[in-house]
Amino acid sequence: MSKSTITDDQLFALVREADPLPASGGAAADVELLRRLLSTPRRPMVGAPVQEPRSLRLRPRHALVALAVVAAIAVPAVAFADAIGHLLGLSNQGTPVPASTLSKDTSLARAMQELGFPSTLQLLGTRDGISFYAVQKPGGQFCFAVTDASSPAGARRPASDVGCDGAFPSAEDPVSVSWVGGRFAGFAADGVASVAVVDASGATIATAEVRDNLFVGGSAKPPTGEVTVESRDANGNVLSTIHSQRVEAGDASQPYARRAAHLHAFAECMHKHGVPNFPDPTEGQFPRNNTGQVASPSIVEAAIKTCLPVSRGAHANPGGAH
């Protein structure tokens, strides 16, 4: 590779241009925060919420436990000593079923393939017509699939959802939420007795009791704005709150499997209409970084015009499964 012509000074000047908070050093100190801190007793800390900036070399298993404990101490809402020990997993181990069980739902099957699901899943149970599947990939990451068998064919409401969540189940991330068949459903770690979704105005828009690590709420519209998912223990204590604009991966109103089907349909159409190097979607979205070359922008324009309606047609009935 030829030597770069960008000097260090030029490089740092470019990076400073990308600073999202340029010239912010003059911001005034927060007097109210200072007052609150000074009124806090300086008692010795038994367990540090945050370790000093010094690298700790723990074995992975130990690190996981340490993380969970740190997270539990750091978040006051989670500071219920009795509950912490139970918030580290799913007791419901389910029963093994072949992944091909779900192959009828082509969009779901495709999404599972894309996410690297193994050939055997654990069926954790079926509640109110919704089946819950979990699997642990060889790398240790948990993936989940939820399907609503009762959703009629051709329904506009998403009937399945799938995703891989790096943090769930843990003390800081004890629930995984989906919206399928117009209902609020998902998985909850041990120790979580109920789950509630609260909208930006503070109104509870859905609640569900947890049984065997699974929950299904009543009919509810998927939230479109910022929501908070609260997990609560059997005494009603809030164990954790997750603030998110998205309840599940991507747009909550358009679960992963369906969105992936739309994106694949669009990419395939583009390939057929003169843009063979249009990127395939990965993890439910088109990649942002593209290095491919295109012969003619006019071909691209024409392909987009052709393919957008085609892929929107797929919205109504992706793979014929919904």
Next chain:
Amino acid sequence: MAKIETPDPGLAEERFVRIFREHHPSVRAYVGRRAKSELVDDIVAETFLVAWRRLEDVPADARPWLLGVARKVLATQLRSRRRRESLREHLLSAAPPADGEEHGSATPATEALARLREKDREAITLVAWDGLTPQQAAAVLGQSSGAFRVRLHRAKRRLRRELERGATSAAVARMVSVAREAFHE
């Protein structure tokens, strides 16, 4: 690291107030660059709470220590539901999708930084955005100065490479942008 003993509560308070007034803006800026706005206040408060309770551990050059704590608090927050709510995502959400015609606030460096690995990006931004010396940045990361210099050197090399190959096909970028917008209606 030498501890600074402040057994007198009055002296401890005085020292903390001095540290807070001197470093609150830079801690807030550090967090603000890397976290969603709704999380910034909590992370800053948590950082100074640790400093208040561990005042004896705060060295004379407090800023790297404070940023190191902020970094840990930030990591704990971001480790929650979606890891992608990281600086990379923060950068990409601040910048509009790649578009050959409408760059908006996206700069080539924004895009290039977003493509770097977290470790490389962290090394570069601690120096360029937070104005730390390599020695201070090393303290933030809990590394030796030597190790940090190597890390920074590699990060700069990778950033140059990303900048130089950053001229992606405008047509592809544009069509992906159109597609992304269409699917997020």
